Amino acid sequence: MKQKSSTRLVLICGLPASGKTTLARQLAPKIPAIRLDKDQWTTQLGLDVWDDEFRVRLERQLWALTQELLAQGQSVILEWGHWARVERDEKRLGARALGVGVELHYPDVPLEELIERTQRRNASGEWSASPITRAHFERWATIFQPPDEEELLLFDEPVPEA
Numbered sequence: 001m002k003q004k005s006s007t008r009l010v011l012i013c014g015l016p017a018s019g020k021t022t023l024a025r026q027l028a029p030k031i032p033a034i035r036l037d038k039d040q041w042t043t044q045l046g047l048d049v050w051d052d053e054f055r056v057r058l059e060r061q062l063w064a065l066t067q068e069l070l071a072q073g074q075s076v077i078l079e080w081g082h083w084a085r086v087e088r089d090e091k092r093l094g095a096r097a098l099g100v101g102v103e104l105h106y107p108d109v110p111l112e113e114l115i116e117r118t119q120r121r122n123a124s125g126e127w128s129a130s131p132i133t134r135a136h137f138e139r140w141a142t143i144f145q146p147p148d149e150e151e152l153l154l155f156d157e158p159v160p161e162a
Helices: 020-030 038-044 052-071 085-097 111-124 134-143
Strands: 008-012 034-036 076-078 101-105
Touching: 008 020, 008 085, 020 034, 020 076, 034 052, 038 052, 052 076, 052 085, 085 101, 111 134
Parallel strands: 008 076, 008 101, 034 076
Antiparallel strands: none
16 A cells, blocks of 8 residues: 555646646656546536536545545545635545645636637537537636635645656
8 A cells, every 4th residue: 555645635626628637637647646537427427517416416426435545545636627715625624634635736727718728629529518608618707716826825736756
């Protein structure tokens, strides 16, 4: 079993198309960590990523699984948006209670670039759910709570690659 001190939780925070999955795929083999992608689980189960009730239940289950994995010494990357500060606090404090480090990665991408990326994703067929539109981003931008400098200080620095 891995030393618990090297175990860590990595939260990826951001709006759709900010590069969360790309970043998580790059980090996973380097840490090493298990990547938990809520959207991938949803689509693989044949369900709708727009189903908010299911999303909440799935996030709760994935968080319970994450805590079990962390307690066993397995690092985990959670790559859903973590839009609310309270959600990031819950994960950070829960992982700290297990004695593991916690990193927060926030790919800060301008809204117009997110919209352009999503339009390309919609056109490519890569995104199989209902298309994400400019109106979605405009609404989400009013809800999303990006981490500020004070919050970022509550998290550990990423561990340098070996």
